[in-house]
Amino acid sequence: MPSAGHRHGHDHGHAHSCRAEPAVILTRAEELCRERGVQFTALRREVLEAVAASEPPPGAYDIAERLSRPGRRVAPVSVYRALDFLMELGLVHRIASRNAFVPCAHAHGIGENVVFLICRTCGGIDETTSPEVESGLGKTLKRAGFTPAHSILEVEGDCGACRDKARGAG
Ligand SMILES: [Zn+2]
Numbered sequence: 001m002p003s004a005g006h007r008h009g010h011d012h013g014h015a016h017s018c019r020a021e022p023a024v025i026l027t028r029a030e031e032l033c034r035e036r037g038v039q040f041t042a043l044r045r046e047v048l049e050a051v052a053a054s055e056p057p058p059g060a061y062d063i064a065e066r067l068s069r070p071g072r073r074v075a076p077v078s079v080y081r082a083l084d085f086l087m088e089l090g091l092v093h094r095i096a097s098r099n100a101f102v103p104c105a106h107a108h109g110i111g112e113n114v115v116f117l118i119c120r121t122c123g124g125i126d127e128t129t130s131p132e133v134e135s136g137l138g139k140t141l142k143r144a145g146f147t148p149a150h151s152i153l154e155v156e157g158d159c160g161a162c163r164d165k166a167r168g169a170g
């Protein structure tokens, strides 16, 4: 079992640079499946590839469409099942506010807080973790007597690149 330590190498501050490389994330998926003795089926691979290759982040229906071709229809329900599997392995995150999926190669610990920075201009989604949020939220939840299963924070706004562009144009 890999340690779920709090080193996830995610402290560079620039936006949009943290997208997982498709090749890297596929290798990681293969390793994880081997480790856990679960099948990395052709469909699971294709769905992961589609998530890793699509920009902006695709929804399940986009993925189903992308994988379907004449003579082979991939049902959204099959895509959802594959996505559930990939999310369980931590290879994919769901952006609730967009109902879209992003690849992740950060090997977070289960239950680790993830903060998504969603750019309303370019649609880019950057992912970061925040020990500050984590400890603050932990205190709040404790006070409320609430045990979290997982928590994901989504922040919508303007990424650095779009802000710079707007500034340059103005
Ligand atoms: Zn992640």
Ligand SMILES: [Zn+2]
Binding pocket: 119, 120, 121, 122, 123, 124, 158, 159, 160, 161, 162, 163
């Ligand atoms: Zn942007």
